Amino acid sequence: MYEKFDVVVHPVSELRGELTAQPSKNYTTRYLIAAALSGTETLVRGVATSEDSHALQECLQTWGAELIPEGRDMRVRGFGNRPLDQQTLNPHNAGAVARFLMALAGLTSYTKFITDYPESLGKRPHGDLLKALESLGARTTSLDGKMPIEIWGNLQGGKVSVNASLSSQYTSGLMFLAPLLPDGLEITLLGDIKSPGPLKQTIETLRVFGVEVSHSEDLRTITIAGGQRYHAPEVTVPGDYPGSSALLSAAAVMPGEVVIHNLHEHDLQGERLSIDVLKSMGADITREGSTVTVRGGKPLKAVVTDGDFFTDAVQALSAAAASAEGQTTWENVYTLRLKECDRISDTRAELQKLGLSASETEDSLSITGKETLEGGITVDGHGDHRMIMMLTILGLRAKQPITITGAHHIRKSYPDFFDHMTRLGAKFDFIER
Numbered sequence: 001m002y003e004k005f006d007v008v009v010h011p012v013s014e015l016r017g018e019l020t021a022q023p024s025k026n027y028t029t030r031y032l033i034a035a036a037l038s039g040t041e042t043l044v045r046g047v048a049t050s051e052d053s054h055a056l057q058e059c060l061q062t063w064g065a066e067l068i069p070e071g072r073d074m075r076v077r078g079f080g081n082r083p084l085d086q087q088t089l090n091p092h093n094a095g096a097v098a099r100f101l102m103a104l105a106g107l108t109s110y111t112k113f114i115t116d117y118p119e120s121l122g123k124r125p126h127g128d129l130l131k132a133l134e135s136l137g138a139r140t141t142s143l144d145g146k147m148p149i150e151i152w153g154n155l156q157g158g159k160v161s162v163n164a165s166l167s168s169q170y171t172s173g174l175m176f177l178a179p180l181l182p183d184g185l186e187i188t189l190l191g192d193i194k195s196p197g198p199l200k201q202t203i204e205t206l207r208v209f210g211v212e213v214s215h216s217e218d219l220r221t222i223t224i225a226g227g228q229r230y231h232a233p234e235v236t237v238p239g240d241y242p243g244s245s246a247l248l249s250a251a252a253v254m255p256g257e258v259v260i261h262n263l264h265e266h267d268l269q270g271e272r273l274s275i276d277v278l279k280s281m282g283a284d285i286t287r288e289g290s291t292v293t294v295r296g297g298k299p300l301k302a303v304v305t306d307g308d309f310f311t312d313a314v315q316a317l318s319a320a321a322a323s324a325e326g327q328t329t330w331e332n333v334y335t336l337r338l339k340e341c342d343r344i345s346d347t348r349a350e351l352q353k354l355g356l357s358a359s360e361t362e363d364s365l366s367i368t369g370k371e372t373l374e375g376g377i378t379v380d381g382h383g384d385h386r387m388i389m390m391l392t393i394l395g396l397r398a399k400q401p402i403t404i405t406g407a408h409h410i411r412k413s414y415p416d417f418f419d420h421m422t423r424l425g426a427k428f429d430f431i432e433r
């Protein structure tokens, strides 16, 4: 496969086949970090092979963790509460990795953060996390809350408030830091709490590693005592719902039958709700344990719902909305503007290019479905893996092929996406850039 490429998506008549969901990006991030924070050895089974996973591994090794690949698993010998001082970390384009590690820089005398994605991660805001760290005694420099960022830590802990309305990642980062500080943290979340799913995944991860966490029912306050240790001899990364939501959405809009294994029913990933959303649109989806079957091509109807519960599936579900009867609106999705691209405006623009009626407000995205798409044009992937997946699904049922620029950015979270889609019957040409 080329280093950099555009992809031509050819129309097909159906999708049919069986796949196993790739390992979860967001649990890979959590388990590798928790393993590195333990002073012992952890076997993390089935880690993701994405760019974000590799970015995190690089950073953890720079901080002194030993990561030994064992097939699909990773044996991790952690640095405990002593990451190496005076290091420069490059999380590349991985937002959650960057935020979690910025918070953990509170354990060091000094850490610098840079990125080689100035147009993507370089534009994402971290100021609220930096403010929280400063309230705990850290000193920081940044470009108005953006990278490059320097953090002088050696924090003790105590009470801290953090704005939770732009990203849950700031709070998750503070949760990872808390048990290793002498005084722990009593975290108060400010504003309208966004992305509750990932917050619950972080709490669950700390508990799996033996860290005690208590929190109010509404997650407004989270208390984690200091002087605790992370320890788990072995953990297994579950299947990835955000990436699988693209497979599910494609399978729902196309005639055929697709079976996906390793999607746990009682998983905390909010994007498991993509199954419920597609069902409410009229898709024929059934589940047997961790196996989900989609019998595609059923007529779909528009929905109006809060998209914040499944933030990383909104793009994939927008592809289903594009063939649904009526106008779908994803409400409460302002944070989509702060991801790898502005996923509200950029989605609206690309859907309009494809001849769809789409509109936006500050915090919502609306799409009116159409029976068929002409295709025969080039659309912009905006360097965003989830935009690329959405546009690919739209190309499957266009009359003419569509070309998606910068499709190699799929590797951020789902390097096997085009291979998986090909196994289901999709047809692609890859054009080197």
Ligand SMILES: O=C(O)C1=C[C@@H](OP(=O)(O)O)[C@@H](O)[C@H](O)C1
Residues within 6 Å of the ligand: 026, 029, 096, 166, 167, 168, 169, 172, 194, 195, 198, 199, 311, 312, 335
């Ligand atoms: O905690 C995490 O692993 C993530 C949280 C979410 O971000 P926000 O909390 O910024 O919505 C999500 O979009 C991202 O893919 C990963």
Ligand SMILES: C=C(OP(=O)(O)O)C(=O)O
Residues within 6 Å of the ligand: 025, 093, 094, 095, 096, 097, 312, 339, 340, 386, 413
């Ligand atoms: C926004 C995403 O990830 P991150 O915030 O970790 O860059 C994503 O996976 O859609």
